Amino acid sequence: MTTAPAGLPGAGLPAVWQRVRGGSSLLPIVAALVGIWLVLGAVDPAFLAPENLVNLTLQSAPVGVIALGVVLVLLVGQIDLSVGSLSGVAAAVVAVGSVTLGWPVALAILAALVCGVVVGLGYGVLSTRLGLPSFVFTLAGLLFLAGVQLRVLGPLGSINLPFESWFVRSVQQGFLPTPVAWGLVVAIVAAYAAVQVTARARRRRADLPAAGVGQVVLRTAGLAAVLSVVVAYLGAARGIGYSVVLFAGLVVVADVLLRRTRWGRSVRAVGGDRRAAMLAGVPVRRTVVLCFVACSTLAALGGVLAAGRLGAANQGTGGADTYLVAIAAAVIGGTSLFGGRGSAWSAVLGVLVIQSIANGLTLMNVDQAARYMVTGAVLLLAIIIDMLVRKRREV
Amino acid sequence: MSEPLLPAPLLSVRGVSKRFGGVRALVDVDVDVREHEVLAVVGDNGAGKSTLAGVLAGAHRPDAGEVLLDGRPVVLDSPAAARALGIAAVFQELALVDDLDVVENLFLGHETLRGPLLDEVAMEREAWRLLDQLAASVPSVRDPVRTLSGGQRQVVAVARALLGSPRVVVLDEPTASLGVRQTAEVLNLILRLRERGHAVVLVSHQAGDLQAVADRIVVLRLGRVHDVFDGDASYEDLLAAMTGAVRPSARTSREARR
CATH class of the missing domain: 3.40.50.300 (P-loop containing nucleotide triphosphate hydrolases)
Known part of the structure; x- marks a missing residue:
C-alpha cells in the first residue's frame, strides 16, 4: 500500500462534518426532529406523553411505508405522484374483496399488492421503453387510479371492514408483547454487534483500515440505548404496534438492499449518472423498472395498512394530501429530488417530522390551514437544503 | 514484415x-x-x-x-x-458516477459478491492493488470520485477497464x-x-x-x-x-x- 489510507467513512469528527456538509448524513434531520419534539413538548407537554407518541407511530406507519417506496423511485432519479391514488385503490380492493366478494382477507390483501406490482411494471415500461418523463405519466396515473378507486368502491363509496377480522384487529390493536419487544431489542443489538465485529476482523485481516474497538462499542451501545428508550417509553402506554414493526422491518430490509447489494448500488449509480451507469454495464432499465415496482407495491401496502387502521375503505382513503405527505417526507428525510442520494431511513425520519408537526399542532387546536402552511414551509426548507448541497457538490 | x-x-x-x-x-x-x-x-x-x-x-x-x-x-x-x-473501454467522458466512491465506481456493474451481499473487503483490497499498479495517488478509495482531480479520475477510469483482464x-x-x-x-x-x-x-x-x-x-x-x-x-x-x-x-x- 503506497498511500496512507484516510479513515473509514464515519470515523472521527472531521469525517462526520464532511458527510453532514456533503448531505450524506442523517444527523441534521435527526437533530431537527429532536428540536421539533422539544419545542412541541415545551408548548404542550401532552405531546410527549407515551400514549400520544404511540399514536404518532401508528399514524406514521401507513404513510411511512408509502414514503419508503417514494425514496426508492427518487433514488433512481424518477418520481411517482400516483402513490396516494394507488394506496386508495389497494384499500378499496381489500375492502371489496374481503367484504363484498367474501374472499379470505389474506387473498384480498394479496390482490391489492398484485395491483401495485402491475401498476409499477406499467410505469417501468413507460419510463424505460418509451422514455416518458415519470412526472407526467404518474400524474396521469394519479387521475386514472383515482377513477379506478371510485369504480371499485362502487355506488356506496365506503365499505367497512369487520372489526373481528384478524387483519383489522392486528393493525388497530396488535402490539408487541413487552417480553417479545425486549427480546427483539436484544436480538437486534446482538446481531448488529456481531456484524460490526466480524466486519472489523475481516478488514484487519485484509490489512485495510478498520473501525476502532471504541467506535464499535460506542455504535452498539448507542443503538442499544435508542432501542431501549423507544421500547421502554412506548411500553409505558400500549407499546409498539404490529404495523410499526412491519414498517421498521421494511426500512431495515430496504437499507440493507440499498447499501449492501449489487441492486442497491445500481440504484444509486443510475440515479447519480444514468449514462455513466449504462456505460459501466449496469442494467439501467431493469433497475428503474424494479424501483417503480417496489414503489407501487409499497404504496399498495401502505393503502392496505391505512384501510386496516381506519377499519374501512372509502373514497377519501389515500386521497387529498397522502401523496404529497409521502413525497415531502422522503425529501425532508434527506433523499434528493435529483436522484442518487438518500437513504431508506429518510422515510422514517421525514414521516416522523411531518406527523409530529401535524400531531402537535392538532393537540394545540391549530386548524388544518395552519398545519398545511407549516408543513409546506418545512418542505420548502428541506428542498432549499437539498439544492444548496447539490450546488456545493457541483463546484 | x-x-x-x-x-x-x-x-x-x-x-x-x-x-x-x-x-x-x-x-x-x-x-x-x-x-x-x-x-x-x-x-x-x-x-x-x-x-x-x-x-x-x-x-x-x-x-x-x-x-x-x-x-x-x-x-x-x-x-x-x-x-x-x-472488450473493455475507457470513454472520453470517463463515465464515472460522481456520487459513488472509488471502489464503487471501479466495480460498478461487476461487483464482487459474498453470498447475496457485496464483498466490500475484497473489492477494497483489489482497488488498492490496481491503483498501486498504476502508481495512482488517490487519497482514499472511499472518497467520492467527485472529490478527485482530473488525473486521478482518469486513472480510476483506466483501472476500471483493466478489471477482469x-x-x-x-x-x-x-x-x-x-x-x-x-x-x-x-x-x-x-x-x-x-x-x-x-x-x-x-x-x-x-x-x-x-x-x-x-x-x-x-x-x-x-x-x-x-x-x-x-x-x-x-x-x-x-x-x-x-x-x-x-x-x-x-x-x-x-x-x-x-
Missing part, C-alpha cells in the same frame, strides 16, 4: 458505417487489431475517432458493417455485452486531462498491457503519445480510413494525413486490414 507470418486478428471491424442524423461519423471503415498490438487511431476533431471507439465498446451500434471477434461476427449492443466478450482495451483520449508524469504512467501501462498480450486500441489526437507506443497508426479523416502508418511514422506525415494535406496512399485499405 511478410504478411503470412501475421497472427489472425483478434478484433476486426468490417465496412462499418454510422450516422448521427445527417452527419456521417463513420463511412465503410475497416480496422484490425491483434493480440500483443497497440493500434492507434488518430484524426482531427470530428474525424470519427470516438465513434469508432464507441462502436468497439458497445456504446454505438453501427448502421452497416460488422464487428468480428476471433473471426466470428459479434453483436455489441451494449457496453455490458462488449464487456462480457472481453479484458482481451481488448479501448482507450478514448486516455491522456487528455493528465499531467506529464501521469501521461507517462498511462503510456507505460499501455506497453505493459501489450506485453501481457492484450490488444489495445488507443484513440488520441496527441501524435506524440502515439508514436511512443503504437505499433500501427490508423488515420481517420471525415469518417473514413485516410491512411495507415507504422508506429515509427514521422509527426509531419501524421499531421499531413490528419489534415488531409496528402491524398490517401494506395495501400490504405489493404494496410488497415492487415
Whole structure:
C-alpha cells in the first residue's frame, strides 16, 4: 500500500462534518426532529406523553411505508405522484374483496399488492421503453387510479371492514408483547454487534483500515440505548404496534438492499449518472423498472395498512394530501429530488417530522390551514437544503 | 514484415458505417487489431475517432458493417455485452458516477459478491492493488470520485477497464486531462498491457503519445480510413494525413486490414 489510507467513512469528527456538509448524513434531520419534539413538548407537554407518541407511530406507519417506496423511485432519479391514488385503490380492493366478494382477507390483501406490482411494471415500461418523463405519466396515473378507486368502491363509496377480522384487529390493536419487544431489542443489538465485529476482523485481516474497538462499542451501545428508550417509553402506554414493526422491518430490509447489494448500488449509480451507469454495464432499465415496482407495491401496502387502521375503505382513503405527505417526507428525510442520494431511513425520519408537526399542532387546536402552511414551509426548507448541497457538490 | 507470418486478428471491424442524423461519423471503415498490438487511431476533431471507439465498446451500434471477434461476427449492443466478450473501454467522458466512491465506481456493474451481499473487503483490497499498479495517488478509495482531480479520475477510469483482464482495451483520449508524469504512467501501462498480450486500441489526437507506443497508426479523416502508418511514422506525415494535406496512399485499405 503506497498511500496512507484516510479513515473509514464515519470515523472521527472531521469525517462526520464532511458527510453532514456533503448531505450524506442523517444527523441534521435527526437533530431537527429532536428540536421539533422539544419545542412541541415545551408548548404542550401532552405531546410527549407515551400514549400520544404511540399514536404518532401508528399514524406514521401507513404513510411511512408509502414514503419508503417514494425514496426508492427518487433514488433512481424518477418520481411517482400516483402513490396516494394507488394506496386508495389497494384499500378499496381489500375492502371489496374481503367484504363484498367474501374472499379470505389474506387473498384480498394479496390482490391489492398484485395491483401495485402491475401498476409499477406499467410505469417501468413507460419510463424505460418509451422514455416518458415519470412526472407526467404518474400524474396521469394519479387521475386514472383515482377513477379506478371510485369504480371499485362502487355506488356506496365506503365499505367497512369487520372489526373481528384478524387483519383489522392486528393493525388497530396488535402490539408487541413487552417480553417479545425486549427480546427483539436484544436480538437486534446482538446481531448488529456481531456484524460490526466480524466486519472489523475481516478488514484487519485484509490489512485495510478498520473501525476502532471504541467506535464499535460506542455504535452498539448507542443503538442499544435508542432501542431501549423507544421500547421502554412506548411500553409505558400500549407499546409498539404490529404495523410499526412491519414498517421498521421494511426500512431495515430496504437499507440493507440499498447499501449492501449489487441492486442497491445500481440504484444509486443510475440515479447519480444514468449514462455513466449504462456505460459501466449496469442494467439501467431493469433497475428503474424494479424501483417503480417496489414503489407501487409499497404504496399498495401502505393503502392496505391505512384501510386496516381506519377499519374501512372509502373514497377519501389515500386521497387529498397522502401523496404529497409521502413525497415531502422522503425529501425532508434527506433523499434528493435529483436522484442518487438518500437513504431508506429518510422515510422514517421525514414521516416522523411531518406527523409530529401535524400531531402537535392538532393537540394545540391549530386548524388544518395552519398545519398545511407549516408543513409546506418545512418542505420548502428541506428542498432549499437539498439544492444548496447539490450546488456545493457541483463546484 | 511478410504478411503470412501475421497472427489472425483478434478484433476486426468490417465496412462499418454510422450516422448521427445527417452527419456521417463513420463511412465503410475497416480496422484490425491483434493480440500483443497497440493500434492507434488518430484524426482531427470530428474525424470519427470516438465513434469508432464507441462502436468497439458497445456504446454505438453501427448502421452497416460488422464487428468480428476471433473471426466470428459479434453483436455489441451494449457496453455490458462488449464487456462480457472481453472488450473493455475507457470513454472520453470517463463515465464515472460522481456520487459513488472509488471502489464503487471501479466495480460498478461487476461487483464482487459474498453470498447475496457485496464483498466490500475484497473489492477494497483489489482497488488498492490496481491503483498501486498504476502508481495512482488517490487519497482514499472511499472518497467520492467527485472529490478527485482530473488525473486521478482518469486513472480510476483506466483501472476500471483493466478489471477482469479484458482481451481488448479501448482507450478514448486516455491522456487528455493528465499531467506529464501521469501521461507517462498511462503510456507505460499501455506497453505493459501489450506485453501481457492484450490488444489495445488507443484513440488520441496527441501524435506524440502515439508514436511512443503504437505499433500501427490508423488515420481517420471525415469518417473514413485516410491512411495507415507504422508506429515509427514521422509527426509531419501524421499531421499531413490528419489534415488531409496528402491524398490517401494506395495501400490504405489493404494496410488497415492487415
